[in-house]
Amino acid sequence: MAIHFLLSPPFLILLFFILLFLFPEIIRAYMTDSDALLRIKKSLNDPQSLDSWKIGTKPCDQVIPWAGLVCTNGLVINIHLRSMSLSGHLDFTALSQMPGLRIISIENNSFSGPIPEFNKLGSLKALYLSMNQYSGEIPAGYFSEMTSLKKIWFDGNRFSGKIPSSIGELPNLVELHLEDNQFSGKIPAIGQRSLESVNLSYNNLTGEVPPGLARFDAASFEGNPGLCGAKFGTVCGDPIPKKPKPNEKPSKSTRIEYALMAVSLLILMLMIIGIFVLMKKKKKKDKSERNAMMGKDNLEGSVGLTICSISKPSAIPGQSSFGTGQTALITKKKAQVELMMLNNSKGRFGLADVMKAAAEVLGNGMLGSSYKAMMSNGMTVVVKRLKEMNMVDKEGFEAEMTRLGRLDHPNVLTPIACHYRKEEKLLIYEYIPSGSLVYLLHGEGEMRHSELDWHARLKIIQGIARGLGYIHSELAILELPHGNLKSSNVLMGPNYQPLIVDFGLHRMINTNHVANALAGYKAPEAIQSRQVSPKCDVYCLGIIILEVVTGKFPCQYVNSGKGGTDVVQWVRSAMHEQREGELLDPDMGAGSSRYVAEMKKALRIGAACTESDPGARLDIREAICSLENIQGGDESRIAMFPSFGDTYGDAASTISESSYKSWGGESKDGRNDSFGYHVS
Incomplete structure (x- = not known):
């Protein structure tokens, strides 16, 4: 009986309409992005x-x-x-x-x-x-x-x-x-x-x-x-004043009112002029003080190309308001918009070339946005729009950019051009197609991740340390020479050659944004007392070392504190319980005891770089020496950084004996050092 009902025409028609109604929802449930x-x-x-x-x-x-x-x-x-x-x-x-x-x-x-x-x-x-x-x-x-x-x-x-x-x-x-x-x-x-x-x-x-x-x-x-x-300059809701008749003379009281209004306007104008003069003097004084602080004398050798944008405001998000893809050369008599070239080795170009380029959004961060721009001459660059850098005027900004543009190291990527605008700043870099270290470690490219064996990872860590050491020696005047070292600010060149970017910007960033925007402020002493020093960069280097060896995404990169792994605490606990083997990223293919021993050395160096007490933390010289010696490297590389002695002094004396021993060192006289330390 039930079978006859299920096969009856009325039921089949009803079933047809039910399926017809549900079909779009079923399809939608299994629809992919493609x-x-x-x-x-x-x-x-x-x-x-x-x-x-x-x-x-x-x-x-x-x-x-x-x-x-x-x-x-x-x-x-x-x-x-x-x-x-x-x-x-x-x-x-x-x-x-x-x-x-x-x-x-x-x-x-x-x-x-x-x-x-x-x-x-x-x-x-x-x-x-x-x-x-x-x-x-x-x-x-x-x-x-x-x-x-x-x-x-x-x-x-x-x-x-x-x-x-x-x-x-x-x-x-x-x-x-x-x-x-x-x-x-x-x-x-x-x-x-x-x-x-x-x-x-x-x-x-x-x-x-x-x-x-x-x-x-x-x-x-x-x-x-x-x-x-x-x-x-208008008052809302005011009735239109009644006009006097042509032959009607103003009354005496009206004339007095007009006179008082005229005197009041005159006094108001004089006050405005006085305030304007005082503000201009103060601005000039502040400007000279900032220029002195930022090093205005370092502007020689800069190259500018003068162009202007169409006066209509930009309607294209992802571009600054001075560029909508329509630009034209102007004379010096008109308002100027300058692109300052910092490095001509990659060729010369102007802001017009950048703004006319086909743009692709690469990402957004706490300080601004990044875009990939392919110009008509075939050159591809990355344009970074930075909006939280109002601590410096045009002269000071260009002086700092000139200083950064002069740096030259195989593990440091310097800006090739820049542009100053009160509301935002542009930094232009060479485009590195391989992407960043954070993408290499945690992105969706499983094949590339599996190719990242221990030799490649050690090369990356050592290159980052060398580049950071160079930055510390060349920018020793800065209290935070890099300031924002993290895996997303390490780009990958050919053959796993790391390139450090976004350094030296600390003093130009608005003070109310530095704590959230810069990785250097994630060091314990910066969180607790806002005290920053080159040791904050070393802390960030330690985070990267632990990230590379464990393959875990650090929660220290997340402002909300939600997501990622507290690699510092995790590694510290495991090492005290002698469970270092559990920390190693299984994708490294640790096939021999020799490699495992090297990985554990790197873990100990990372742990020593992330000591909560900056006095017990390694300095950059010690970190470089330790990493170079993991495979019996050449300690003479440290000679590339001649200013370390002036910057750090004998930093080894600041490391406590107990802290050193806790990460595997027997003594500080170099007799038996499982880190491979050699502190000169």
């Missing part, structure tokens, strides 16, 4: 620029990745389709099935119509729609569910109606750009403390600027004739 992206491509009108998006290939392939994508751990986190001549209607069913998606960047294309349903993607952190043809009103509650959103760039479209009030409810909003649209009405209550950049210019807005936005200058609101308030 499937979702191919559906997005299919929804576009002319996706020729996405030819690399093909069935049978991987979006995040290490050799030939799909164009316009940024990946992390095999997941697409950023769809970056800027300036690809795209149009159509994006498939949001597909977009919603990409769990790692955090950034959508489709600026400078030909998308049109009402705003798409991006608000269904609640995990988005940045949404860039600049320079398209979107139009119509945006619903007031459009952003209500997008609580993770930090950046909104809708400029250069045709949006109309009121600015959505739900923007004011976004708790993490950092950048808001709605300029060059047709928004009208009053500005809603927007004023999050997190906001760093706002531009509502060239719309049809009216009324008073909300108090929360009053800290932004008038340029952020220009082109809105209906706005009023002190920022615009």
Whole structure:
């Protein structure tokens, strides 16, 4: 009976409609990033620029990745389709099935119509729609569910109606750009403390600027004739004064009022002029003091190329506001934007070449963002936009960059050019295609990771130590010569040759950002008392040594303290319990007892470099000697660093006997040293 019912036409028809209803959900549940992206491509009108998006290939392939994508751990986190001549209607069913998606960047294309349903993607952190043809009103509650959103760039479209009030409810909003649209009405209550950049210019807005936005200058609101308030020199809500009749003479009281107003205005003008003169004198004094501190006399030999940008503000996120890809040479009589060359060995180029280059986002950090730029001459560079470096003026900045550009060591990557702007600074480096040490150790490239045997790792550790030693000798004047040493700031050259970057910036970074932004401030003494010294760099070197030998990602790199392994405590506990063998990364292929012994020596050196007491911690000279001697290396390498004696003195005397013995040393006279120490 039951079988007859299951085979009856009414039941089969009902089953058909149930499956038809559930089919999209079933497909969606098994949709991969590749499937979702191919559906997005299919929804576009002319996706020729996405030819690399093909069935049978991987979006995040290490050799030939799909164009316009940024990946992390095999997941697409950023769809970056800027300036690809795209149009159509994006498939949001597909977009919603990409769990790692955090950034959508489709600026400078030909998308049109009402705003798409991006608000269904609640995990988005940045949404860039600049320079398209979107139009119509945006619903007031459009952003209500997008609580993770930090950046909104809708400029250069045709949006109309009121600015959505739900923007004011976004708790993490950092950048808001709605300029060059047709928004009208009053500005809603927007004023999050997190906001760093706002531009509502060239719309049809009216009324008073909300108090929360009053800290932004008038340029952020220009082109809105209906706005009023002190920022615009008008008072909101004032009735139009009654004009006297042509033959009507002002009364005596009116004349007195006019006279008082004139005198008041004169006094006010004199006060403003006086304040301006005093501020100018103070600024000049501060400027001379900063120049003296930063070494202004070191500017000789710098090369500048003068160019200018089109006056219209940038609408392309990922570029600074002085460059939208449109640049032109100017004469010295006009305002100048200079690119300062620090090293001509890689060829000469200008800021115009950089801004016209095809750009690819490499990553974002505490200090700014990094972009890969391929210029028309075939040269590829990395451009770093640094926003938290307002502790120095133009002369001081260029003096410091000149100092850094003169460094020359096989394990140090120096900037080849720089640019100063009050709001941000640009550092330009040679592009290193192999990526960073952190990617090599913890990235998704399993094949490359398996090739990282002990010989390669030891070479990397020794190279980092040599490069750091060179930096300490050449920048001995700095209390924190590197300041930000971590595996993501070690790039990998050919044959596992490490290249240290992002050094020597400590004094230029805003004081309220250094603790979170710089790895050197993760040393115990810096955390407890904000006391920094070259020993903080040694602590960071020790973290890298432990990271390389164990293969674990250190929690010391994570500001929140969540995630990663406390390699210092883990190694310390295991070594005291004589469980060193459990610490070694199994991917190294430790096939012989000799290699295991060398690995354990490296662990002990890393542990000695991360002593919580800086007085008991190794100094850079000892660390280099110890690492060189792991395989019976040549101690004469230390002669490359002649200024160590002046910088550290006899640092060996600062190491306690108990600390030294705890990591495997028998005595400090060199008779029996399992580290291979030889302290001269």
